[in-house]
Amino acid sequence: MATKKGNRTEHENPTFRLDISILDAIRRDSADEGLSANNLANRQLERYTEWDRLESKFGFMTLRDRMFRDMLARVSPDDLAALGREQGPIEATEYMLLRWKAISLPNFVRFVKNYAKFATQFELQHHVGEEHELVLVHSLGENWSVYLEAFMLAALERVFGIEAGSERTDESVVLTFPDVGVPASQGAE
Numbered sequence: 001m002a003t004k005k006g007n008r009t010e011h012e013n014p015t016f017r018l019d020i021s022i023l024d025a026i027r028r029d030s031a032d033e034g035l036s037a038n039n040l041a042n043r044q045l046e047r048y049t050e051w052d053r054l055e056s057k058f059g060f061m062t063l064r065d066r067m068f069r070d071m072l073a074r075v076s077p078d079d080l081a082a083l084g085r086e087q088g089p090i091e092a093t094e095y096m097l098l099r100w101k102a103i104s105l106p107n108f109v110r111f112v113k114n115y116a117k118f119a120t121q122f123e124l125q126h127h128v129g130e131e132h133e134l135v136l137v138h139s140l141g142e143n144w145s146v147y148l149e150a151f152m153l154a155a156l157e158r159v160f161g162i163e164a165g166s167e168r169t170d171e172s173v174v175l176t177f178p179d180v181g182v183p184a185s186q187g188a189e
Contacts, residue, residue, distance in 0.1 A: 051118035054098050058091075060119075065140065072143040080143050084150030089158040091151075105160055105180060109134070112152070122148065122173075134175045142170035149173045 018026075030040040054060075063071075072080070096107045099114075109126065112134060116124035122138040136148055145168045152175050156162040164177040 047118055050099070050114050054095070057098055058094065069140055069144075072141060072147075075143065077143055077146045080147040081150040084147040084152075085154040088151035088153070088155035092155040093159055103159065105162075108155065108160070112136075128179060131176050131178050136173045136175075138171060140171075145170055145173050149175075 026037050026040055030037045033040065035043075075083075092108055092111055093103060095111050095114075096103050100107045100110070109132070113124055113126065116122055116136070121140075121144075122136040125133075125135040125137070127133040127135070134152070136152075138144055138148075149166050149168045152173065153164055153166055156164045156175070156177060162177050162180075164175045166176070167174040
């Protein structure tokens with residue numbers, strides 16, 4: 001468990017028994033990526049903590065990008081927007097409650113960041129100035145942008161009462177909303 005002491009984080013050094021095949025894979029992959037085995041293990045444990053352990057509770061499933069793009073192409077933009085408006089508030093609320101046991105705007109931003117990082121449905125840049133700007137970039141086409149925009153706008157409006165601004169292209173969605181206590185990390189993410 002990490003604890004804060006001043007400006008540094010304390011860490012524990014747990015001991016794990018691992019099958020040799022797992023340890024060999026960790027060593028090989030960490031060397032291939034230019035990371036220490038510890039960094040690779042921490043990344044995977046973070047993924048477990050933030051995403052994988054919630055997978056069965058949400059019913060997540062993995063699809064190849066090609067299959068997902070084909071499915072999106074077969075659904076009308078109006079139907080995808082309706083689905084996004086329906087699912088956004090539900091999914092955001094459920095994730096925040098399961099992961100952090102609290103619904104808050106900072107947790108919503110963390111939810112979006114986790115989706116970007118672990119579900120890999122889009123890449124995220126989070127900027128803060130006079131207001132927050134979330135830039136969601138993807139390669140799944142216009143219909144995915146339609147869905148994402150509706151999903152995020154509905155979540156912000158129905159969960160927090162925030163009417164966010166948005167811009168959409170076939171490969172991105174930009175959301176802007178007032179800074180109402182949502183911390184942004186340093187620089188873009």
